[in-house]
Amino acid sequence: MYQKNILLVEPDFPIPTKSKNHKNFLPIGLLKLASYYRNQNFEVDLIRGKKLSDKFITPSLIEITSLFTYWSDYVWDAVKFYREHFPDPDVTEIRVGGIYASLHFENQDFRYKCKKYHVTPVKGVQEEVENFFPAYDIVKNSDNHVDYQIIHSSRGCFRKCSFCGTWKIEPEFKGKKEITSTIESGLQMGLKNLVFYDNNLFYNPFIESILKELAILRKERKIGWCESQSGFDGRVLLQKPHLVPLLKKAGFRYPRIAWDWGYDQWPEIEKQIRILVDSGYNPKNITVFMIYNWKLDFEEMEQKRIKCWEWKVQISDCRNRPLEQLHDHYKPLKDQNHGNDYYINPNWTDAEIKQFRQNVRRQNICSRQNLAFHSKLLEHKKHFTKEHYNRLKLVSFGRAAKFLPDLWIPSKVTHPQNRDKWSVKPVEPPKNLAELLDADQEMRDIWNEFVEQTPVKEEQIVCLEN
Numbered sequence: 001m002y003q004k005n006i007l008l009v010e011p012d013f014p015i016p017t018k019s020k021n022h023k024n025f026l027p028i029g030l031l032k033l034a035s036y037y038r039n040q041n042f043e044v045d046l047i048r049g050k051k052l053s054d055k056f057i058t059p060s061l062i063e064i065t066s067l068f069t070y071w072s073d074y075v076w077d078a079v080k081f082y083r084e085h086f087p088d089p090d091v092t093e094i095r096v097g098g099i100y101a102s103l104h105f106e107n108q109d110f111r112y113k114c115k116k117y118h119v120t121p122v123k124g125v126q127e128e129v130e131n132f133f134p135a136y137d138i139v140k141n142s143d144n145h146v147d148y149q150i151i152h153s154s155r156g157c158f159r160k161c162s163f164c165g166t167w168k169i170e171p172e173f174k175g176k177k178e179i180t181s182t183i184e185s186g187l188q189m190g191l192k193n194l195v196f197y198d199n200n201l202f203y204n205p206f207i208e209s210i211l212k213e214l215a216i217l218r219k220e221r222k223i224g225w226c227e228s229q230s231g232f233d234g235r236v237l238l239q240k241p242h243l244v245p246l247l248k249k250a251g252f253r254y255p256r257i258a259w260d261w262g263y264d265q266w267p268e269i270e271k272q273i274r275i276l277v278d279s280g281y282n283p284k285n286i287t288v289f290m291i292y293n294w295k296l297d298f299e300e301m302e303q304k305r306i307k308c309w310e311w312k313v314q315i316s317d318c319r320n321r322p323l324e325q326l327h328d329h330y331k332p333l334k335d336q337n338h339g340n341d342y343y344i345n346p347n348w349t350d351a352e353i354k355q356f357r358q359n360v361r362r363q364n365i366c367s368r369q370n371l372a373f374h375s376k377l378l379e380h381k382k383h384f385t386k387e388h389y390n391r392l393k394l395v396s397f398g399r400a401a402k403f404l405p406d407l408w409i410p411s412k413v414t415h416p417q418n419r420d421k422w423s424v425k426p427v428e429p430p431k432n433l434a435e436l437l438d439a440d441q442e443m444r445d446i447w448n449e450f451v452e453q454t455p456v457k458e459e460q461i462v463c464l465e466n
């Protein structure tokens, strides 16, 4: 006999349906709560969006999770929906927890809304819930293929960077001594891949033995790949480079490091990348996190970007969204310089933010695909054949630019055309592009010579001329 009916709610966050079960957006906090309540023999249902349960009519408790502060509207929208359906707080308690709730716990507006809807706010990590293995069975069914587990092998971060909320959500650093007991139930369910949500994985004093444990599990084929969502702490990495070969043996893929501070720090970052490369990581699979729309201005961020181009690593550009920010209506194609739609740092303009984002995106494509330049027209191969495409990739910038009016070179600082106004002009290729390409004898000669001399795979083609 169930004593309580618990409804667990993930608000209708703007996550595309296809990404709902992606490793970035599983409501992991709610899955732990589900196990915790099941253990007490309570009936539990998970709702993703605004719907009523078909398992029970009146929930005794509704647990609503929250994520980014700028998604707070979705949280209150869910609260309103459920409070309207279950108006009596003595019959149905509603609690809101998770990241936004923890970061805004003391905030007046948050408190006011909690009072208005008779909501109990909950701050931070719930120790009593943490020990329960997330109820992946709720999201794992024939339509959804979850083959990974989300893990925290540590909580907190001691660095306390001013723009970051982690040390407010998880104020105390706590590291696990071993990992097998945390993951073994998941391994039995076939969840072989491990996604670490730690803020600072390397800071755990037991990280070495955890990596060794993982390396053994990997050798025994009990686990697949591992990934750390946050970057590895570069300063710890430099002090303990021997962790990187262990990381590799443990099956960590796509290593990430952060370069949040000035351009002048590039030699340090270069050393960190070198350590990763020396342990067998391909630069293409290394990502450098960079916060922008922050203290460092556009010019300096561009210099940092170009350094990453020289290293041929990927950039993950993190637009600064302050912890106080309760909305974000950023639209990549729209001019939003008035600053009402999303946060713009006084050092930046909307056009610079969008330009930097675009530059990073184009550069990442070039690094990944070994291209010397980028052209959106080249991305959409509808205008020419595969051979034309390869010919264009082979010739000098100057020659290619004759055919590709939007050709862009990563190695140069690219400002927006107007610092105060963002505009995006659609670029059209010359009408008869294929014919023009065929008519260019020199380009055909370069291509033929290349094909004759270099029996390489197509994806290895880089710009050869000049």
Ligand code: B12
Pocket: 023, 024, 025, 026, 028, 029, 030, 032, 062, 063, 064, 065, 066, 067, 068, 069, 070, 095, 096, 097, 098, 099, 122, 124, 125, 126, 127, 129, 130, 163, 164, 165, 166, 169, 170, 197, 198, 199, 229, 230, 317, 318, 319, 320, 321, 322, 323, 324, 325
């Ligand atoms: C992993 C992570 C990501 C992942 C996954 C996010 C996710 N789904 O959680 C990815 C890579 C997608 C990501 C992306 C970004 N992130 Co992030 N991320 C994190 C990180 C490190 C952990 C988040 C986490 O653990 N989630 C899982 C939580 C919810 O589960 P849990 O902890 O096990 O849940 C416990 C409690 O929270 C509680 N609980 C949870 N829900 C509920 C509900 C109830 C009712 C109760 C009682 C309890 C409860 O109980 C659980 C058990 O103890 C946090 C930092 C941090 N330490 O929180 C930053 C963080 C959330 N990210 C942040 C940022 C800025 C970003 C980016 C915007 C970066 C960027 N500029 O590109 C992007 C956003 C992209 C986008 N789509 O908008 C900021 C948020 C700032 C803000 N203003 O909100 C944070 C706080 C880090 C920071 N720099 O300050 N991120």
Ligand code: SF4
Pocket: 157, 158, 159, 160, 161, 164, 165, 166, 167, 199, 200
């Ligand atoms: S090192 Fe990273 S996780 Fe730690 S406080 Fe700084 S930004 Fe946050």
